[in-house]
Amino acid sequence: MSAESPDVTKPSPRALLDLYRGEMSVMLAWNLQYRGAVFLWVLGAVMQPLVLIVVWQAVADGRDTGMTAGEYAAYFMVSMIVSHMTFIWHMWEFEWRIRSGYFSPLLLRPVHPIHADVCQSLAYKLVGLAGIIPAAILMAVIFRADFGNASWQSVMAFLPALLLAMALRFIVEWCLALAAFWMTKVASLNQLFDAFFLFLGGQFAPISVMPDWIQTLSFVLPFRWSIYFPIQVALGNITGADLWIGFGMQIAWIALAVAVLQLMWKRAVANYSAVGA
Amino acid sequence: MHAFTVIRTYLRLGLLNFVQYRADFFLGVVNAAIQFAIQLLAISIVFNQTDSLKGWSRADLIVLVGVHAIVSGILGTVFSPSIGAFLESIRLGTFDFLLTKPVDAQLLASVQSVAPQSLTSLLAGIVIIVYGLQTGSGFPGFGSVVIFVGLLIAGLMMVYSFMMVLASLAFWFVKLDNIMNIFNTMFGNAGTWPITIFPGWLRVTLTFIIPIAFAVTIPAQALIGSLTLANALLTAALAVLFVAASRWFWLFAVKHYTGASA
Amino acid sequence: MSSASIISVKNLGKTYTVPEREAGVKAAVVSLFHRTMREIHAVRDVSFEIAPGEIVGFLGPNGAGKTTTLKMLSGLLHPTSGEASVLGFTPWERDRAYLAQMTLIMGQRNQLQWDIPVIDSYQLFKAIFRISDDDYKRRLDELIEWLDLQELINKPARNLSLGERMKCEIAGSLLHQPKVLFLDEPTIGLDVSMQRKIREFVAEYNARTGAAVMLTSHYMADIEALCQRVIVIHHGTLLYDGDLPGLVSRFSPHKTIAVEFSEPVTTISDKYGELVSTTESRWEIRVPKARTAVVASALLADLPIDDLTISEPPIEEVIEHVFATGDGA
Known part of the structure; x- marks a missing residue:
């Protein structure tokens, strides 16, 4: 490549870094500007784990479910943080993006639109932490969370597990979002997908208390590795060989999802330009 | 009465235009089915571990899910789409048109959009209740059903008032598309569980600020026979209070919007 | 003149207080804690009178205060100072009897329901304005004929072109036969022949009903064709009130x-x-x-x-x- 005409279709790492820096500062400013809206979404993210702590503490009250009331509190508190950090909304937005023609200018840019979405969701997650962290602390105190097995090692292991989970869920949901290029109404599909996260990902209950068929099924699907795995790593309930199996599953699913994403994106763009929106 | 004519016209047109929403209708059926599958699976997972949730049996919880479906069906048919349209109109500036009409603007804002597909949720709710009652304590007498309907209406009025208060905030914060998110997540998450399982402080918050209990738990109690007279009377009194408070807040908000309070 | 006027505005003024902030993340963070407020005088000391049957053009660049004035006269905004009377009512009290006799049409915003046929939106207007069956039928027929709506009213608004939708918007806004019309950029974005059609229709409505019309437009052709009189407003202040030739000879x-x-x-x-x-x-x-x-x-x-x-x-x-x-x- 000559210096005068850099190949913009394959941006250099340096150019990509600049792009991310630019996008991040814009997106952070945007999220701070609309902090009221961010606060409302965060409030929504607090509700589900809050209610579930109550439900499961009521279940554990005087009965042996394999977990104590304090352990449930700890589980759903970490679940809230992991759910927030891995959450993206793009599958709900693509239908609108395509219908309104929002995509057309993005496709004309010499960079893949996924980069802007990565920055958008990262900025939201960072700004949202200002609400999530105090909520998590309050939750832990009020419901007397019991972090039994957690240690500094488990917290250290949690960081890569969380980062991989964020990458995994982002790519998988971005793939799903592409379905909007072929379907005009995607709400049902999205709702179904959310239900998978709820039950197979461990948002509704620790997978260990779920029926056996869910436990088995969840092992081979990506949902568990995006939510349940990082939670249990943080709580120190997954160590040794299981930890490495989990990382392996995360990486394998990311690799598979990236491959699917590339394939789908190419077809989606071809389909989009053929239909002409 | 003029207001009644206006409401009737909106509802009639919403239903008449059913064909316009045919795709949405089927979508609504599928969504409702997924929703119920989620809720019933959740109940089944919980009752795998226990046979009573603070005094509520599996059948009682199924009745509760049915009541929740009825309430969401009614909200989803008129109030949610209308309030959504209202928030959108504030953002786009078309709310000005409502203010220049010789009819109460709150009334227009509350009924301006109808989504008949949500009626499926209402119908499914009735079926679920019947199923729940059948597997549980059996069917209540006629009196209980009348009380149930009365409490349901009172509960709906409270929920509507609460939604209107949230929506009125849009007059201050234009970019408030997701304000209903608060309500939806509270109602969707906390509403499908009996309010009695929540610890005292949380129950007070959820009950008095967000009147989910009065819209779902208490009417459900009327059906399964665990209602107290005090709760029934409290519900009726609070409904009146909520409606009055939200009306006052709406008028205050419109004053602010038009710059009358500045 | 004062006794004969249908719109009377005296020393009308509107001041907004708005937060101010610079671009960038740093400024965004700073603004969380400290907001700088600034006063904006959108309208200052504006006075004029309009007689029944008059069509008055309201001119000014973007942000001059035209829309703010129209909003005050249609009852959407309270002024900070001054008085106004339209049809004997103070507009911002929003007396229903007043609202039933006026209409506000904004070219960039539509009030027809997006998904349902236009005629159904008209049914809503009929209910809202308590138009009797006879009046409704007669006026609708007239409007359909004048504006050539026959083919349009059974389609949902979303399926209409911009110009077609504007015609339907205007017809819907006139079903209750208002005596005062506030038109804010009614022809914006329309092609030349559609602009002319709308212009002709406004003139016709004015001639037949004797309604007073206040009109803002960026298209001088609209103003030249319709308005015997223009009011020029700039930076919120009234600069000129009189006929068009007078404006030219005075300011050129x-x-x-x-x-x-x-x-x-x-x-x-x-x-x-x-x-x-x-x-x-x-x-x-x-x-x-x-x-x-x-x-x-x-x-x-x-x-x-x-x-x-x-x-x-x-x-x-x-x-x-x-x-x-x-x-x-």
């Missing part, structure tokens, strides 16, 4: 002198004024208004003149000049 600093020669003139001289165009047989010269007579007689004395005309510059040019200088001086 120049006149154009065109001369036709009886024989070819080849030596060009710019001592008379700014030469706009020159050929061997014809010149156009722009001269300061005060010097018009002097230059004209000099031309007649110096050159073989066949014909000489003195004209005002085009209205757009004058308006542009007024807004550019701000005071029209």
